[in-house]
Amino acid sequence: MRYRNSNMRKCLATKTIARCAALFLFCLLPLKGICQTGESTVNTLVEMGFENVGWTEDGKERVYVLQNSAYRLNGVGIGKAVDIIQKMGLPDKKPCRVIVLDNNVPQISLYYKPIIGDSVPEASRRDWDVSYDLGGAWKEARKIGRKNSSLFKVDVVVYPEVSLKNLIITQIYQVLFNLSPAVEVSFWKGMRLTAQVVIPVYNDGYGRRAGKVHPGFLTLQQTVRLPYNIWVTGTLGMFNAERYGGDLRLLHTFKDERFSLEGRIGLTATQRWDGFEWTYGTKTRMTWALGANFYYPHYNVQASLKVEQYLLGEKGVRFDLIRHFRYASIGFYAMKAERASANGGFRFQVALPPYKYKRKGYIPRVTPSKNMGIAYNAGNEQYYYRGYRANPGENIMQNNSFNPYFIKSELLNF
Template structure:
């Protein structure tokens, strides 16, 4: 009887002290499993006395706002923690990018919550340090994407002809090697070449790169890329991004060490003479119109130093903007650029089977002054463009969430 008495008392204490923890544990695990079934990668969660933290990576949805909003709805439907913060960290190849935060008074009080009610911030350092060692589900490691990049170029160099055109369909194999690490190998297949020379008549490699994304203290984000780039350049490239406490303002820096190299078919001709290019600048983001203004000092391929101004407005399916630049030894130049999101907008992945789709977006740059010698730059990764650089902007994500 005495033993039975103590068993009853112990059971009562367990029931009184542990029900919320068990319920929270069950709820968190169930939500993670649901997110994995929905296709999110690098999913994990942890709960502390002060907060619950999830990590997600939206790799199936090209529209970042829709991808995050769908995940938030699943998390809300599964139950938010009572009287504490819920944080959702969005990663890119398991590197943290932005954090969404919501405070709920009741675990079941999710009826009137919309994705737009969550706060969005670049500030992820403390939360990431708490959750990054938790075992993740549906890892992105070693998963392969075959991405087809439509590439259109044009120039106006002949009086009797308005434009000369080059159109390539360029499939690229992109592989996640480790957290933040990505291998890219591209093949350029000419479809139409009018005036771009015999080099562009042949099938030849495009970008061949290994890149490493990283997140430093103070939410400094960066990327190192080595390999063969576009615009006949090979070498190494470092890019850094720092958001100020007022996240409308940010600073960027870039330094590259590159040489000349070009492909004749599958034979690479390159020069060991290397050149350093760099840029440093500041940005202001106008949330009301999702418009970014940028001003930077820059050194280009011919070592001419100059100043570049950009104004880019971002929409859900496009980014459009203008630029102006002035460098030593060169006339003032300018023009406009745009990127358009390409369908299919949802890219389903089935385990480790390579996934095939069109690139996220496609764009063009118009050079109003027809400058052919100065102001030359390159893209370190084939996916680098004005739309992708804005993908994880908190204000842009917030504006997108308010529409879902």
């Protein structure tokens, strides 16, 4: 009888230990699951081609950080990332935020807050709020380690360039068509080095120099984001329109994110390439622009009004009205400056395929430019209203690619 009782006590003790161990493991499983979910989501995003990907979590929310380097259109790429996060990376009964970077600089955030009673599978794209506001998350998220860094990775971007002019009665158009590959690389946060060469393919009426292979943009650009939704971009180097010097741009969005202010100032001088022989001037010209923008989300229409000073010193006013679509941006403009007749025209940008591409480690990636466009000068003005671009990728479509209202519309209309 004693032997039987002894065995029973041993059996009960064993069961008690097993139950305690099971309870202990059960308590650990949710924590382990959350860690695996966040890390596995990051790994999946990296496999898809996203760069600068990381995650962190505290008692208030889970935060993902990523940069779209896999899809040509930011709206499409961000939508793909949201799908993955909804499928496998949402925290349990806690908000989730996605901070989207461009060249390691934060642009916008997407915020999902579950409703009590909702389960993870019920989350959809329409449940995410998109804003320039990063909340308090970026202060901690900027410190986390990130996978698949974009630094030191080289892109060779081929820019197709078409110029047309109608100045001869006996000829409909004089045409210049170039293919201009540019090496683009970033060595630190917000920095980009661009070195371009212009290769003429067809030159009918643009002169001897335009028919020679010659350097194009050669710039060093730095972008920083300041508090209160302010972005500052400074550029030094050789620009288009035969100018070299410095350029400084500023963009500020208000609490009502439909409204924004922008300013620009440049100090440049003339330069000229005859093949690879370079001549330059020392007399500098100051140009500047100051304006306001309004965005109408229902139709993705942007209106802007600016006062500007151009390269010949004339001051003027410019109005732009642009509608943005997924694969194109189309708009009209009107200008009036002192000593010059009123002028205007239309402009458009069209996204170029391929729309998805992937980088293989640090092997240079060769792609066409994200989009291509033309600005039509209806007044045929050749003397006044002259300006320059500080970067080959600077255009109306690219400038709108991180607009929160545009990204939200892309999430809903996928």
